[in-house]
Amino acid sequence: MTSAASSHAAAHVAESAERRWTIIVVAIVAVLVAITVVTGLHWAAMPPSRVETVDVKTLHLKGEFVESNLGTELAADGKVTVRLVAQQYSFQPQCLVVPADTPVTFRATSTDAIHGFVVGTTNANTMLVPGFVATFTTAFRKTGEQLMPCHEYCGTGHEAMWARVQVLPRDEFLSKARGAERLSCVPGK
Numbered sequence: 001m002t003s004a005a006s007s008h009a010a011a012h013v014a015e016s017a018e019r020r021w022t023i024i025v026v027a028i029v030a031v032l033v034a035i036t037v038v039t040g041l042h043w044a045a046m047p048p049s050r051v052e053t054v055d056v057k058t059l060h061l062k063g064e065f066v067e068s069n070l071g072t073e074l075a076a077d078g079k080v081t082v083r084l085v086a087q088q089y090s091f092q093p094q095c096l097v098v099p100a101d102t103p104v105t106f107r108a109t110s111t112d113a114i115h116g117f118v119v120g121t122t123n124a125n126t127m128l129v130p131g132f133v134a135t136f137t138t139a140f141r142k143t144g145e146q147l148m149p150c151h152e153y154c155g156t157g158h159e160a161m162w163a164r165v166q167v168l169p170r171d172e173f174l175s176k177a178r179g180a181e182r183l184s185c186v187p188g189k
């Protein structure tokens with residue numbers, strides 16, 4: 001083979017390798033664009049299935065979020081539910097009690113502006129929108145006290161808006177919650 005012929009062959013190999021990679025890269029980009037379009041259309045066409053609303057004007061007067069029903073409930077079947085209300089600039093109750101290593105369902109709403117909360121460094125994190133009930137279920141692995149700050153800017157008092165969450169060992173929680181109406185760690189409640 002002459003050197004001209006071999007360089008011609010090398011150029012041919014390089015060219016077909018480049019063409020192959022072009023096809024692969026274009027295919028990857030096409031797949032990514034298709035995923036974006038399909039998921040976008042899917043979510044636009046199917047909004048979240050459980051949207052729960054609540055009347056802000058009668059929230060304090062009747063229904064699930066009256067004051068006497070706020071705090072932690074231990075149901076007869078062992079289910080643990082925490083109900084709380086956010087308003088400028090506090091949470092009610094100000095201190096929550098939950099058991100460790102147990103599924104805990106939070107149900108919360110806001111009476112005025114958009115608030116939100118996150119419990120310490122856990123994944124318990126939600127927005128609270130007036131007129132809607134935010135709900136999620138989580139379990140706390142570590143016992144001890146966690147801070148629960150509001151994490152949506154809600155006005156001049158935003159940075160002072162926070163609550164505490166006491167995660168008790170499961171047995172201690174069960175003995176406290178048994179027979180109690182609703183549990184919280186606010187003194188005198």
Ligand code: CUA
Nearest residue numbers: 150152154158
């Ligand atoms: Cu409530 Cu920020």
